Amino acid sequence: MSLSRRTFIKGVIAGGAVASSSAYLFRGGGSLLGQTSAPGSVERLITLVVNGQQRRVDALRQETLAMTLRYKLGLTGTKLGCDRAECGACTVLIDDVPHYACSVLTHSVRGRQVRTIEGLASPTGELHPIQRAVVDEQGFQCAFCLPGFVMAATGFLKTNPNPTREELAHGISGNLCRCQDYDKILTALMRGAEYMRGA
Amino acid sequence: MAVIRDPMPAFELFQPTSVADAQALLDRYGAGAWVLAGGLDSFDWLKDRIKRPAALVDLGGVAELKGIRERDGGLEIGAMTTLTEVVHHPIVRERYSILLEAAESAASPQIRNQGTIGGNVSQDTRCWYYRAGWPCYRAGGNICYADTPESINREHAILQADRCVAVSPSDTAPALIALDAQMVIRTSDGDERVVPAQDYFVGPAIDITRMTVLQPGDLLTTIRIPATWAGARFYFEKVRDRQVWDFALVSVASAMVVKGEDNGAIIERIRLVVNGVAARPLRLEAVEALVQGRPRNESTAVIASNRAIEGAQPLRFNAYKLPLMKNLVKRAIRGVEGGTWTS
Numbered sequence: 214m215s216l217s218r219r220t221f222i223k224g225v226i227a228g229g230a231v232a233s234s235s236a237y238l239f240r241g242g243g244s245l246l247g248q249t250s251a252p253g254s255v256e257r258l259i260t261l262v263v264n265g266q267q268r269r270v271d272a273l274r275q276e277t278l279a280m281t282l283r284y285k286l287g288l289t290g291t292k293l294g295c296d297r298a299e300c301g302a303c304t305v306l307i308d309d310v311p312h313y314a315c316s317v318l319t320h321s322v323r324g325r326q327v328r329t330i331e332g333l334a335s336p337t338g339e340l341h342p343i344q345r346a347v348v349d350e351q352g353f354q355c356a357f358c359l360p361g362f363v364m365a366a367t368g369f370l371k372t373n374p375n376p377t378r379e380e381l382a383h384g385i386s387g388n389l390c391r392c393q394d395y396d397k398i399l400t401a402l403m404r405g406a407e408y409m410r411g412a
Numbered sequence: 413m414a415v416i417r418d419p420m421p422a423f424e425l426f427q428p429t430s431v432a433d434a435q436a437l438l439d440r441y442g443a444g445a446w447v448l449a450g451g452l453d454s455f456d457w458l459k460d461r462i463k464r465p466a467a468l469v470d471l472g473g474v475a476e477l478k479g480i481r482e483r484d485g486g487l488e489i490g491a492m493t494t495l496t497e498v499v500h501h502p503i504v505r506e507r508y509s510i511l512l513e514a515a516e517s518a519a520s521p522q523i524r525n526q527g528t529i530g531g532n533v534s535q536d537t538r539c540w541y542y543r544a545g546w547p548c549y550r551a552g553g554n555i556c557y558a559d560t561p562e563s564i565n566r567e568h569a570i571l572q573a574d575r576c577v578a579v580s581p582s583d584t585a586p587a588l589i590a591l592d593a594q595m596v597i598r599t600s601d602g603d604e605r606v607v608p609a610q611d612y613f614v615g616p617a618i619d620i621t622r623m624t625v626l627q628p629g630d631l632l633t634t635i636r637i638p639a640t641w642a643g644a645r646f647y648f649e650k651v652r653d654r655q656v657w658d659f660a661l662v663s664v665a666s667a668m669v670v671k672g673e674d675n676g677a678i679i680e681r682i683r684l685v686v687n688g689v690a691a692r693p694l695r696l697e698a699v700e701a702l703v704q705g706r707p708r709n710e711s712t713a714v715i716a717s718n719r720a721i722e723g724a725q726p727l728r729f730n731a732y733k734l735p736l737m738k739n740l741v742k743r744a745i746r747g748v749e750g751g752t753w754t755s
C-alpha cells in the first residue's frame with residue numbers, strides 16, 4: 214500500500230473537519246439569548262494564513278493553535294510537550310514573533326501570518342539556513358525539541374541577526390531539551406545565524 | 413495531579429474591538445465572564461478545569477489598550493502592551509530601566525512576547541494548593557492547605573499573612589510601585605478610577621479572594637508612569653531557582669535619588685519595594701523613612717535590612733527568605749559592590 218497510515222489518518226481528520234463545518238455555520242453566538250451577532254462574537258469557520266497559504270478551518274472557540282495545526286491541518290512538526298507554556302516544543306512564529314502554540318487560541322490568529330517548521334524550507338525543498346546548520350552540526354539527539362528551538366531561533370534572529378553566543382542562549386531560553394543537548398544545540402544555531410548572514 | 417491535555421471545556425468567545433463593547437459583554441455574562449489578555453495565566457486555570465467561565469472576552473482586538481505614549485513628562489502604557497514591547501521601548505530603557513529589568517526577568521521570551529503588562533499585574537497567585545483547585549480560603553473555603561504542619565511552603569509568605577499565605581507572582585509590580593505608577597481602571601459603570609500602584613494590590617486582610625482592587629466588570633486600561641523617578645538610581649534583583657520561567661522567591665526594586673558622590677552620598681529620597689514575601693508586593697515605607705537623609709553606605713544598609721524583616725513570621729520551609737530579603741534590601745541600598753552576603 215503506497216499510502217502510509219499516518220497520511221491516511223491525516224486525510225481522514227482534514228476531511229472530517231470540512232464535512233462537519235457546515236453544521237456549525239448557523240450556530241455562531243447562538244447561546245446569546247437569541248442575539249446572533251453580539252459585538253465581537255466569532256464564527257467557527259475561519260481562514261488562517263499558515264506558511265503563506267490560506268487554510269479554511271472549523272475551529273472550536275476553545276481550540277489552541279497547536280491543536281489546529283496538528284490535528285486539523287496535519288502539520289505535526291509542531292510538537293506538544295507540556296501544553297502549559299513551560300517547555301517550548303510548540304513554538305511557532307506569529308507575524309515573525311515566537312509564541313507557544315499550545316497557549317494561543319486559534320481564533321486569535323485570524324488574519325495573522327503563522328509559520329511552522331514545515332514552512333521554513335523553500336517551496337522547492339531547499340532547507341532554510343538554520344535547518345542546514347542543524348544538519349551540518351548534528352545539533353540534536355532525539356530532536357523532539359528541534360522544531361521549537363529552530364522556530365524560536367528563527368524569530369530571535371530576525372531581531373538580532375548577529376548575536377553573541379550568550380545573547381542567542383538568552384533568546385532561545387524559552388525552550389527545553391529533555392536530552393540536555395544544549396551546548397550542541399547552541400553551536401548549531403550559532404552556525405545557523407552565520408549561514409543566514411551569508412545568505 | 414495528572415496534567416490534562418484534552419481541549420479546554422467549551423466556552424463562548426468574544427473578540428470586541430472597543431473597551432465599551434468589552435464591558436457590555438462582561439456585564440451581560442456577569443460572574444460567568446472572564447477577561448482574556450495574553451492568556452498565560454488564564455489558560456492554566458481553564459485547562460486544569462479549576463475555573464469554568466461561560467464566556468471569554470478577549471481584549472486582543474482592542475487597539476485603544478495597546479502601545480506606549482509619552483504623557484506629562486512620563487509614560488502611559490496600555491494594559492494590552494506586551495512585556496516584550498515594554499522591554500524594547502527606548503524611553504523605558506533610557507529613563508525607567510528598572511521596569512525593563514523587571515519585565516525582562518518574567519517568565520520566558522515566548523511568554524513575554526504574548527503576556528501583557530496589564531495581565532502581569534492582574535495575574536492570580538501561584539500557590540499550588542490553590543491552583544490545583546483545593547477549596548482553601550482564597551477559593552472560598554475555610555482552611556489554608558499551605559499553612560499546616562505537613563505543608564510544602566518553601567515559596568510562601570513571611571510577612572502580612574492573614575489565614576492565606578500565598579504570595580504575589582508579578583515581577584513588574586514591585587518596579588511599578590517603586591516608580592509611583594498610577595493604575596487607570598474603567599469601572600463596570602463606565603467611570604475612570606485612578607489608583608496608585610501601591611494600592612492596586614490587596615492582601616488577604618482586605619480581600620482574601622482577590623489579588624487586586626479590580627471588581628468584576630472592571631478593566632485596567634492604562635498604567636501611568638510619572639516623571640518623578642525618571643533617570644533615578646535603580647536597583648532590581650529577582651532571586652529564583654531557574655533563570656527562566658520561575659517566579660521570584662524574593663525580589664527587590666528600588667528607586668533612589670542621592671546627593672553627593674561615592675562615599676559621601678546622602679540618600680535624598682527613596683522608594684523600596686519587595687515581592688515574593690507577602691500576598692501583595694510590599695513597599696517598605698518604614699525603611700524608606702529610616703534611610704532618608706542617611707549616607708548610602710554599609711551601616712545604613714544594615715539598619716535598613718534589620719528593619720525590613722521586623723515582624724516576619726516564617727513557615728516551616730521558608731525561613732531562608734529572611735536572610736535573602738535582608739541581603740537584597742542591603743544591595744538595593746548600598747549596591748552590590750563592596751558588600752558581602754550574610755546569612
Ligand SMILES: Cc1cc2nc3c(=O)[nH]c(=O)nc-3n(C[C@H](O)[C@H](O)[C@H](O)COP(=O)(O)OP(=O)(O)OC[C@H]3O[C@@H](n4cnc5c(N)ncnc54)[C@H](O)[C@@H]3O)c2cc1C
Pocket residue numbers: 297298299446447448449450451452453454455491492517518519520523526527528529530531532533534535536581582583584626630631632633657658659660
Ligand atoms: C510558565 C509560566 C511562567 C511564568 N513566570 C512568570 C514570572 O517569572 N514572573 C512573572 O511576573 N510572571 C510570570 N508568568 C506570568 C506571566 O507573565 C503572566 O501570566 C502574564 O504576564 C499575564 O499576562 P497575560 O496577558 O497572559 O494575562 P492573562 O492570563 O490573559 O490574564 C491574567 C489575569 O488578569 C486578568 N486581566 C488581564 N488583563 C486585564 C485587564 N486589562 N483588565 C482587567 N483584568 C485583566 C485576567 O482576567 C486574568 O485573570 C509566568 C507564566 C507562565 C505560564
Ligand code: FES
Pocket residue numbers: 292293294295296297298299300301302303304313314315316
Ligand atoms: S507544549 Fe507549548 S510550551 Fe510546552
Ligand code: FES
Pocket residue numbers: 353354355356357358359389390391392393394
Ligand atoms: S534532543 Fe531530545 S529533547 Fe532535545
